[in-house]
Amino acid sequence: MSADTHPAEHSPTPVNPPVDGSELIRFDKVTKRFGDNTVLDRLDFSVDSGKHVTLIGPSGSGKTTILRLLMTLAEPDEGTIRVGGEYLTHEERDGKLVRAGEKHVREVRKNIGMVFQQFNLFPNMKVLRNITEAPVTVLGLSRDEAEQRARDLLELVGLTEHLDKYPTQLSGGQQQRVAIARALAMRPQVLLLDEVTSALDPELVAGVLDVLRDIARTTDITMLCVTHEMNFARDISDQVLMFDSGRVIESGPPEKIFSEPEQARTREFLSAVL
């Protein structure tokens, strides 16, 4: 894994299928602006398959934008993103990069799942169907297969008895655990976690984090995580990236970042949140 403000040399066409330990996500000089505000500034970074990476930094530093770009909820103004060697929003045609069509985007996007700050469960579907709908309509699983998968996941997140309820009948913590199960039901290679405990009442945070720790320990899914829970970040991360003003200013294993950060800005940030 490498994360660096100075781009490292990389072969331009990594076509190998992602295997454990190989590079899964790569941002190449990605710039994203909202109006006059440059949120990401020629950002380069990569994440290797199976790793758990946490993005920290002050709010507005572009962490969430990275997840949204990966999920194709926003598009980069410049630069490219690759997942498993495939361009996310672009296609190579006659040696040139052009904007990709819907079909290509969906093919690449299949590898990515996301859990949102506000859960975003579908209020018109009961818990079970929230989890089974996409596997059935998108992946083409049979109802039975999808339901079996959903039941297994509900057991994992500890909500088996709630599968016949509507989301509005659940607490925030329960909803978020359903949302985690829903994302996992698609068997993505990468799970994006966008401040998944920020909208929860304090007493419900632990339950959600426990589920995520469990998943981090027992699966080989790649995790990219934006969080303000520093203890959680320390527990699960292989690598922590410190963001400021749209750039990675420091990166390394959690022990190093949290105990002996090099940058003054990182020290400042950590002393404010810890």
Add this chain to the structure above:
Amino acid sequence: MMTSEFLTTWFLPGVWVTVQVTVYAAALGAAISFGIGLARGSRYWIVRFLAGLYFEVFRGMSALVLMFWMFFALPLFGWQTVPMWAGVSALGLTYGAYGSEIVRGSLAAVTPAQKEAGIALNFTRWQRLRLIELPQAWPDMVPPFNNLLIELLKGTALVSVITVADMTFAGNLLRLGTNETTPVYTLLLVLYFVLAFLITRGMRLLERRAKAGIGQRPAKTPGNTRRPGPRGGSLQAGSQSAGGVG
């Protein structure tokens, strides 16, 4: 006074024709509401433009004038129109334009977060619309559609002007035959009120079911469907409730 013979030959069939015209025009109107309403949110500008054009033209149109035009002018272009279908089309086309605003507005009111969740699960555009956006927007559509349906019911009286034998037509015939104007038109008004009342009851049931379908309780005060109409709502029904006094 009204003879029983008149009642059975004209008035009762007239009520039935009114119901028929309402149902057919509502079906056409619903199809147009959803067709145009969805098209107005299309990602292709030409589709959006044409749907918007339809909306502006038919919203600006007087239903009665359109009905007359379809009845008198269209046949001369070689289109033979049965009076009832001229009436049904004119009503369906104009009220469908209002309905498209309800559909467009309710879909636009579904939070972007729901769309994003749909993208994150890799649904196609159409799947998102069918599985997420429409089911969530539907409960919000029911009350304004109730208002619109009552406006449509009232609008069906216009077909009497182009010789369709609905209950207003029967009433006019009776006036010409008997000069008993007071009972005739009073009865007519009461009948329309009763029909409007029945529609409101039915739609309220529908609303309750729609809300239950997304895990919501029905509104705290079930007797109250008063809410602002859709934006720009020249939809005449800022608030309608036939059941308000019942």
Add this chain to the structure above:
Amino acid sequence: MSWDWNVVDDFMPRFWDGVLVTLQALAAGTLIAFALGLVWALAQRSTRVWVRWPVVAVTEFIRNTPLLVQLFFLFYVVPNFGPSMSPLATGIVGLGLHYSTYTAEVYRAGIDGVPAGQWEAATALSLPRGRTWRAVILPQAIRRVVPPLGNYVVAMLKDSPMIATIGAFDMLGEAQSFSNETFTTEALTVVGVAFIVIAYPASLLIRALERRLVR
């Protein structure tokens, strides 16, 4: 079937007469609807049940029955025991009465939309009741009320051709009689286009008003 511009030329003088009658009906009907609607709205807020209940009943009944039948009622029934009016006058009263039940709802929503805190503040300042209405409530309600009222004026315009059915010579009435005399249909088409030409800019205007007032 061909389109004959000469027929259109022949119709135009009568078309303009019709436009004048339509606009008269619209203007007078609007005045009645705006004024009477305010009366209904205030009566519906009355604390006396014997005022509130009949007004609610009457306005609900009028709003849920067809304008066309109401026009027949006013034209054929009312003269039996009341004043008999010309077709145009009947049409104006009918339009005004029908739409007053809609404007009443607009006023009601506008008044209810003023936050309760405003009433409480006025009470805390011991403002007299009349002064509270004039200086505090109505100025705030009016911004919410203007755009929907405008929409109802446009709706009234589109319903105004109904007065032709009781013999008024508005745009539709003129077109009908012209068509019957000459066995042509161009006049109807002209009137149809005229409605769109009048109604579209009117709704644009209301939307602009809405953007300006509702914030």
